[in-house]
Amino acid sequence: MTDFVPHSDDDLRAMLDAVGVSSTAELFSEIPDGVRLGRPLDLPAGLSESELFADLERLAAQNTPATSLISFLGAGAYDHYVPAVVDAVIGRSEFATSYTPYQPERSQGMLQAIFEFQTAICELTALPVANASMYDAGTALAEAVMLACAHTGRTGVVVSDGVHPEYRQVLCTETAGCGSPPTPVACGAVTDLESLRAVLQEMGAGPAAVVLQQPNFFGGLEDMQAASALAHDAGALLIAVVDPLSLGLLAPPGEYGADVAVGEAQSLGGHLDFGGPYLGFMAVAEPLLRRLPGRLVGETVDAQGRRGFVLTLQTREQHIRREKATSNICSNHALNALAALVYLSWLGKQGLPELAVLCARKAAYLRARLTQLPGVTAFTDGPVFREFAVRLPRPAAAVAAALVEQGFLAGLDAGRFYDGLDDVLVVAVTERRTRAEMDAFVDALAGALAGDTSVGQPPQAAHDD
Amino acid sequence: MTETIFERSRPGRRAYSLPACDVPELPLDELVPEALRRAVPARLPEASELDLVRHFTELSTRNYGVDSGMYPLGSCTMKYNPKINDRVAALEGFRGLHPYQPEELVQGALELMVTLERWLSEIAGLDATTLQPAAGAHGELTGLLLMRAYHAAQGRSPRRIIIPDTAHGTNPASVVMAGYEPLAVGSDARGEMSIDELRSVLSDDVAGLMLTNPNTLGLFDEHIVEIAALVHDVAGLLYYDGANSNAVMGISRPGDMGFDIVHFNTHKTFSTPHGGGGPGAGPIAVRDILVPFLPTPVIERQADGGLRFTSDRPQSIGKMRTFYGNFGVLVRAYTYIRALGGEGLRQVSEIAVLNANYVFAGVSDLFDVPYDRRCMHEFVVSASPLKEHGVRALDLAKRLLDYDVHPPTTYFPLIVPEALMIEPTETESKESLDRLIAALRAVVADAARDPELLLSAPHDMVVGRLDEVGAARHPVLRQTFPDDLPTPEGDA
Numbered sequence: 013m014t015d016f017v018p019h020s021d022d023d024l025r026a027m028l029d030a031v032g033v034s035s036t037a038e039l040f041s042e043i044p045d046g047v048r049l050g051r052p053l054d055l056p057a058g059l060s061e062s063e064l065f066a067d068l069e070r071l072a073a074q075n076t077p078a079t080s081l082i083s084f085l086g087a088g089a090y091d092h093y094v095p096a097v098v099d100a101v102i103g104r105s106e107f108a109t110s111y112t113p114y115q116p117e118r119s120q121g122m123l124q125a126i127f128e129f130q131t132a133i134c135e136l137t138a139l140p141v142a143n144a145s146m147y148d149a150g151t152a153l154a155e156a157v158m159l160a161c162a163h164t165g166r167t168g169v170v171v172s173d174g175v176h177p178e179y180r181q182v183l184c185t186e187t188a189g190c191g192s193p194p195t196p197v198a199c200g201a202v203t204d205l206e207s208l209r210a211v212l213q214e215m216g217a218g219p220a221a222v223v224l225q226q227p228n229f230f231g232g233l234e235d236m237q238a239a240s241a242l243a244h245d246a247g248a249l250l251i252a253v254v255d256p257l258s259l260g261l262l263a264p265p266g267e268y269g270a271d272v273a274v275g276e277a278q279s280l281g282g283h284l285d286f287g288g289p290y291l292g293f294m295a296v297a298e299p300l301l302r303r304l305p306g307r308l309v310g311e312t313v314d315a316q317g318r319r320g321f322v323l324t325l326q327t328r329e330q331h332i333r334r335e336k337a338t339s340n341i342c343s344n345h346a347l348n349a350l351a352a353l354v355y356l357s358w359l360g361k362q363g364l365p366e367l368a369v370l371c372a373r374k375a376a377y378l379r380a381r382l383t384q385l386p387g388v389t390a391f392t393d394g395p396v397f398r399e400f401a402v403r404l405p406r407p408a409a410a411v412a413a414a415l416v417e418q419g420f421l422a423g424l425d426a427g428r429f430y431d432g433l434d435d436v437l438v439v440a441v442t443e444r445r446t447r448a449e450m451d452a453f454v455d456a457l458a459g460a461l462a463g464d465t466s467v468g469q470p471p472q473a474a475h476d477d
Numbered sequence: 478m479t480e481t482i483f484e485r486s487r488p489g490r491r492a493y494s495l496p497a498c499d500v501p502e503l504p505l506d507e508l509v510p511e512a513l514r515r516a517v518p519a520r521l522p523e524a525s526e527l528d529l530v531r532h533f534t535e536l537s538t539r540n541y542g543v544d545s546g547m548y549p550l551g552s553c554t555m556k557y558n559p560k561i562n563d564r565v566a567a568l569e570g571f572r573g574l575h576p577y578q579p580e581e582l583v584q585g586a587l588e589l590m591v592t593l594e595r596w597l598s599e600i601a602g603l604d605a606t607t608l609q610p611a612a613g614a615h616g617e618l619t620g621l622l623l624m625r626a627y628h629a630a631q632g633r634s635p636r637r638i639i640i641p642d643t644a645h646g647t648n649p650a651s652v653v654m655a656g657y658e659p660l661a662v663g664s665d666a667r668g669e670m671s672i673d674e675l676r677s678v679l680s681d682d683v684a685g686l687m688l689t690n691p692n693t694l695g696l697f698d699e700h701i702v703e704i705a706a707l708v709h710d711v712a713g714l715l716y717y718d719g720a721n722s723n724a725v726m727g728i729s730r731p732g733d734m735g736f737d738i739v740h741f742n743t744h745k746t747f748s749t750p751h752g753g754g755g756p757g758a759g760p761i762a763v764r765d766i767l768v769p770f771l772p773t774p775v776i777e778r779q780a781d782g783g784l785r786f787t788s789d790r791p792q793s794i795g796k797m798r799t800f801y802g803n804f805g806v807l808v809r810a811y812t813y814i815r816a817l818g819g820e821g822l823r824q825v826s827e828i829a830v831l832n833a834n835y836v837f838a839g840v841s842d843l844f845d846v847p848y849d850r851r852c853m854h855e856f857v858v859s860a861s862p863l864k865e866h867g868v869r870a871l872d873l874a875k876r877l878l879d880y881d882v883h884p885p886t887t888y889f890p891l892i893v894p895e896a897l898m899i900e901p902t903e904t905e906s907k908e909s910l911d912r913l914i915a916a917l918r919a920v921v922a923d924a925a926r927d928p929e930l931l932l933s934a935p936h937d938m939v940v941g942r943l944d945e946v947g948a949a950r951h952p953v954l955r956q957t958f959p960d961d962l963p964t965p966e967g968d969a
Contacts, residue, residue, distance in 0.1 A: 014816035016557055016748075017828045018906040024831075027907060031834045036827040039834055040728055042697050042851055047734045053727045053819030054599050061561050064816050068808075072570025074585030079573030088799060089576050097492070097526055099567075101533040105750075109542030109558050111550055112754040114886075116945075117938040118878055120479075121540030122753035125533070128482050131956040135519040141954055144754065147611035150799035158654070178799045185772070185795030186618065189625060189656025233513050261508075263515050276799070286586050287576030287800025288611070289756035301952070307754060312948035314941035315933075319479075324948040330614070330650035331889070335659045340650035343612035343744065343759075347752030357482050357529050361521045363493035370498055372508045377500035395509045416579055424577050447499040 014061055078284060082449045083421040084378075086399045086440025087229070088149065088176050089287060090279045092257070092367075093444055094355070098281040101354045102347055112307070112343070116322040123321035126309040126346065129353040136259045136356075137273040138266025139295035144307035145349040146292030146341065149276035150182030153223065153253060155305045155339055156272045156294060157187055157194075160221035160249045162338070163303055167191050168219035170211055174199030174228030175253055177429035183223075195219065201232040201392045201401075208242055218246040221272075225253035226262065230426070230438060231375070231399035232392045233262070240269035256280055256293070256352075258397045260359075260368030271297045281355025282348060291348035302328060305339030307346075367443060371398040374450070375441040381454045382439070387461065391426075391436050399440040401426060406461060408437040414460040420453055479539065479939075482522045482532050483956045492526040520958055539939050540753070541883060547909050549836075551855045551886040551898025552645065552693060554723045554745035559816070562748065562809035571808050576800040580785050586804065587784035591776050593811045594760075600722075600814075600822070601739040601762035602732025608760045608802035609772045613720060614647040615797065616740030616759030617687070619772065620716050621655035622794045623738060623763065624685045626770040627714065630792060635684040635713070641670045643693045643890040645718060657684060664892060668694045668848035670704060679707060685714040690734065691724050691853035693890040693898070695833065705735025714738065714767075722746045723902070724830055724854035727823030737764040747810035758806040772797045828903035829854040832910055836901050839914035843921045847893050855900035859893050863921065866928040870895040873920055875942055878935035880916035 019027070033039060040048075059067060083091055102108060106121060113119030113126075126144045133142035146152035157169050169187075171180055171194040184193060197211055198204045203224055212218065222243035226234050236252060243250040252270035254262075257279040265273035277291040278284075296304055302325065310324035330337040359367060379400045383390050387405030404411055408425040415422040427434030441450070505514065524532070542548070548555035566572065574583055594606040610616035621638065628635055637660045638652045649659040660678055665671040670688065686708045691697045698704070705715055717736035723746050731739045743749045744757030751757065763771065773793045774786035786801075817825065830853050837856045844858035860870040874884035874897075886898040901910055923930045935941065 014559070014561075015821065015824075016559060016817075016904050017824060018904065019828065023907040027831055027835045027910075031831065031838050033834075036831050039827070039830045039851060040697075042699055043725075043729050044699055044702065046702055047729050049602075049728060049730055049733065053822060055596055055814065055819040055822070058816055058818030058821045061816070064561060064812060065565065067815060068565040068812060069568065069570075071585040071589050072565075072568040074588065075570045075574055076578075076582040077569050077571075077573025078575035078578055079569060083575060085575045085577050087577055091573075091575070095493075097529055100530070101537075102752075103563070104534070104537040105544035105558075106537040106540040106542045107753050108563075108750045109544045110540055110753045111548065111553055111555055111751050113540075114550075115541075115874070115878065115884055116943050117875070117935050117940055118541045118883060119539075119753075120939055121536035121538065124479060124481065124539070125536055125753075127954075128956070130954055131481070131483060132519075132521060134955045135521060147615065147756070147803075148799045150796070151611065151615070176799070178796060181796040182798055185622065185797055186654075188622060188794070189654065233509065235513075237512070259515065259519065261514060263513055264519070267516075283572045283805070284575050285572055286574035286583065286804040287802070288798070289758075289803040289805055290799070301954075308952075308954055310948040311953040312944045314943050316941055318940050320940040320943045322943050322945050322948050324945065324952060324954075326949075330646040332646070333650075334646045335649035335653045337646070337650040337653075340614040340618060340647050340654050341612070342614045342647050343742075343751070343755040343757045345611075345752075345756045346754030347750075348756060350753065353482075354529065354533060357522045357524060357532075358492045358526070359521065360491055360493060360523045361486075361518050362491060362523070363495065364521060365515075365518055367493075367495055369505065369508070370495060373498055373500050373503055376503055376508060395513065397509070413579065416582070421575065421578060443496055446496075450500075 014058055014064065078421055081419050081421050082453060084423045084439045084441060085421045087424040087438055088276055089284055090440060090442055091284055091444060092279055092442045094281055094283055095358050097358055098351050098354045102351045107350060108347060113323060116320065120320060123309050125350050125353060127311060127321050129349045130309060132353055132356045133293050133295050136256050136264060137295040138264035139273055140298050141301050141304065142293060142295040143304050144309060145344040145346055146294055146306060147345055148288065148290045148292045149253065149274060150179040152274035152292035152294050153179045154183045154186035156251045156274045157183060157221055159300060159303045160251060161191055163300060164220045164249065166218060166220040168195060168215060169221050169223060170195045170197055170219045171223040172197045172199050172203040174203050174230065175223055175225040176229050179253065199228060201230060201394055202228065202234050205235065205238055208239065212242060212246040219248045221249040221251045223251045223253065227258060227397045227399065230392045230401040231396040233395050236268040244269065257368060260364035261372060261397060271300060277352045280352035282351060289345055289348055291345050291352055303338050304328065306341045306344055370443050371441060374445060375400055378441050378450045385458050385461065399438060401436050401438045404435050404437055407434045411460050415456055418456050420456055479535060481956055482524065485524055485528055485532055486522040488523055490523045490525050492524055492529055546881065546883065547905055547913060548883045549885050549899050549901050549913060551900040552720055554900060554902055556748055556902040557904035558748050558750040559813065562812045565812050566805050566808045584784060587776050589808065589811055591784060593807055596814050597741060597760055598762050600726060602730025603739060603762040604765040605768045605771065606760055606762040607771045608807055609797045610759035610761060611798055611803055612755060612757045613740055613742040613759040614651055616761045617647055617651035618654055619797050620738040620740060620761050621651055621657060623767050623770045624714050625655060626794050627767055628684055635682045637683050639678060639683060639686040641688060642892050644687060645693065645720060648687045648718060668696045669698045669700055672700055672703060675704060675707060679711050681711060683711050683713045685716055687716040687718055689718040689721050691721050694848060694857045695852040695855040696848060696850055697853055701734045720745060721854065724826055726826045727819055728826055737767060743806055743810040748813040749806045749809040756803050756806055758803040770794050825903050832901040832903060832905055836899060836910050836914055840917045843917065855898060857893050857896050857898045860895040860897055863924050866924045868924050868928050868931045870897055872931035872934065875934035876920045876923060876931040877916055879937050880919060882913055882916040
């Protein structure tokens with residue numbers, strides 16, 4: 013078996029002597045007999061490293077990664093290419109094996125990186141303050157709503173059905189102990205703003221916040237400016253759930269008056285990783301600064317005036333304020349934040365808009381091709397960024413299942429989350445999808461709809477290592 | 478001074494390369510109307526790839542990880558993170574999986590998850606595990622919401638959670654997030670939860686109790702069985718903060734002590750890297766009575782042997798996060814447990830406790846020892862004796878940096894003045910422990926000889942002691958740019 017304990021027998025003897033015991037067992041003498049296990053743990057015996065690697069390779073081989081197929085699956089997790097430089101930087105063990113930077117003089121590297129990450133998120137969102145990271149978009153949204161409740165002294169929250177269903181589920185679960193359940197607003201291709209207006213009017217006491225996602229779950233682009241006005245007229249905050257990569261093309265939350273921006277930044281240099289660890293982020297307007305959850309890095313100086321970085325405004329945090337803290341968050345997703353920073357620096361000021369437009373053009377192309385097929389119509393019929401939804405003449409789940417056999421992940425069956433949308437397929441197109449792959453997909457989908465699954469070229473593996 | 482990546486930016490430089498557009502290049506106005514578009518690009522850095530690599534490599538040299546040296550942060554279990562974990566997590570068969578792929582294509586991943594659930598349940602001495610929580614604090618919130626759902630199902634709504642005064646700050650913060658009121662209970666002369674005080678606060682209004690055992694003083698609470706019985710007698714549940722699990726694996730299981738809910742910090746106990754703050758994972762194990770309330774989806778084995786997700790759990794609290802868990806982290810935890818097996822894990826705990834006791838024996842004469850008992854995997858001493866030289870625990874910590882030793886946790890737990898909380902972990906060699914002992918002895922000698930050496934420490938780092946008060950008073954939380962418009966708040 014593998015052994016990470018370094019001591020030789022001589023070391024052990026010398027250390028036991030120094031402690032004044034004859035065996036390690038004696039060190040546990042204060043544990044009452046009644047709560048001792050008294051048998052070995054029922055776990056498989058340890059393995060050597062080569063056996064271990066073989067065991068894990070065997071498990072990995074039982075999976076077919078999306079990256080080895082032609083994938084149009086998105087819905088909150090995107091297979092953008094991750095440049096080698098990202099993994100090279102986050103693989104440096106001075107970062108990867110460090111703790112939360114409590115000793116700033118010895119942790120300047122990570123502190124500066126987080127400061128740079130905060131800056132990048134502020135730039136993307138056009139909001140003045142961003143924290144060091146959250147776990148993911150769902151938990152970041154829950155925290156944003158708690159922040160809004162604390163700030164406004166109100167309890168309700170109005171949430172568009174166009175917000176990712178899982179984010180809404182997390183919001184319901186995590187706020188169960190301290191708020192009323194969210195009030196939904198209907199969403200088709202985009203959120204029904206008349207319904208939003210009506211819901212806000214019906215709520216006697218205004219809600220703490222209105223939540224919309226841009227682009228929404230179906231890929232549609234919301235009129236955030238109008239939603240912002242409605243929210244603010246009701247005395248509520250506007251919480252915008254955004255994909256940071258879309259902000260290369262789309263108006264940033266600060267410009268349309270969002271008070272809080274949260275979202276999933278897996279699209280910034282993150283692997284798919286079967287859903288985690290991803291990267292939640294949160295940026296807020298200035299008046300909300302002291303209610304922000306999580307770590308914040310600030311710039312300061314040492315006694316000689318040299319620039320340095322420290323964790324700051326810690327009186328918001330659990331290790332100082334305990335039950336009065338703004339959140340319980342302690343560990344965050346700092347290494348994912350570093351990956352996002354490296355990715356954004358790699359893309360840079362020109363690359364981010366270029367990539368965003370490339371995705372939008374590819375998505376527009378595929379939507380146009382798909383909606384030429386008999387019986388296929390655009391569910392998301394307005395402008396889109398990287399993702400859109402189409403209505404199929406057959407249940408989307410069955411069509412997607414048929415296409416898997418031909419090497420395509422067709423997209424997400426919206427019926428998985430929405431009653432009555434069993435025939436809606438949510439399709440994402442990253443820069444990795446070529447025109448040839450999209451054309452093959454259109455042919456295969458046409459074949460599947462016609463009941464002829466042999467139609468469509470057997471696809472080339474996109475990435476299979 | 479190191480420039481930021483934004484300051485290194487030069488207009489027109491680039492690292493990126495993108496595929497050529499192979500579809501019609503629709504004009505922007507036809508893609509997205511101007512009103513929805515961004516007018517001004519975000520001021521992201523413009524740098525060559527080598528610029529980037531040099532920048533981040535330089536930052537890494539200004540950082541410190543377990544691979545750099547010993548990291549005896551009490552309560553944080555900064556053990557070695559085996560390299561095989563990272564190699565395995567990077568296998569495309571794990572890393573390339575989309576969370577919404579059909580289950581037939583992810584059977585290996587689901588097998589790994591259900592196996593890890595079973596192993597963690599065994600280590601905890603409980604019946605079932607959820608892998609969803611992203612971190613220890615997130616596990617706490619999950620556990621407390623389970624308590625709430627459990628009590629509600631019995632038609633009860635008790636409001637209070639008992640927490641000892643030695644608890645981690647996350648405990649009371651999680652209690653409030655879950656909609657409960659924390660109720661603090663003091664410690665007795667042996668550093669254990671005061672049974673008398675506990676009895677005095679127990680009532681029908683108590684939903685449960687949160688405890689770490691060994692506690693944050695590094696002491697095993699010998700009355701745990703009695704505590705559990707008292708809490709169960711008022712229909713309360715017991716939550717085990719597993720931050721200190723590294724002391725007792727295979728020796729004493731929380732479930733056997735009477736706990737009903739246990740979280741593990743995989744980034745502490747199971748060797749997954751802490752990443753400069755995360756990501757970690759905070760899976761929780763529970764007793765059978767709580768299984769119906771676990772977050773969804775759960776993985777179920779079908780009659781044909783295949784594994785599937787199901788959310789058909791009407792009493793579930795719901796989802797605690799997007800998707801299923803920090804899978805990339807959980808792969809590493811699985812790999813670690815598989816490498817060591819049950820015997821290996823027990824040895825981990827034995828050596829973790831031996832190493833802590835060895836350092837304790839080597840330094841206990843230097844400090845006040847608040848509780849003169851055998852310590853477990855960590856110990857707490859008070860640096861109060863240094864006050865006579867005008868120096869505090871903080872100064873000692875900063876001076877340790879001059880000896881190239883990462884300082885221990887300071888000022889925690891709160892009930893010990895000038896606390897130093899030292900946790901060497903099992904992966905440190907005797908020489909490494911001897912260096913820590915020698916450094917602590919040298920710093921205490923420095924304090925007597927020349928306290929200024931401590932007060933002005935550190936001296937050999939890339940920066941000296943930083944002005945944290947100034948940082949909080951005038952927060953500068955982002956880079957400013959030459960073209961920023963001056964506004965009263967300093968932000969556009």
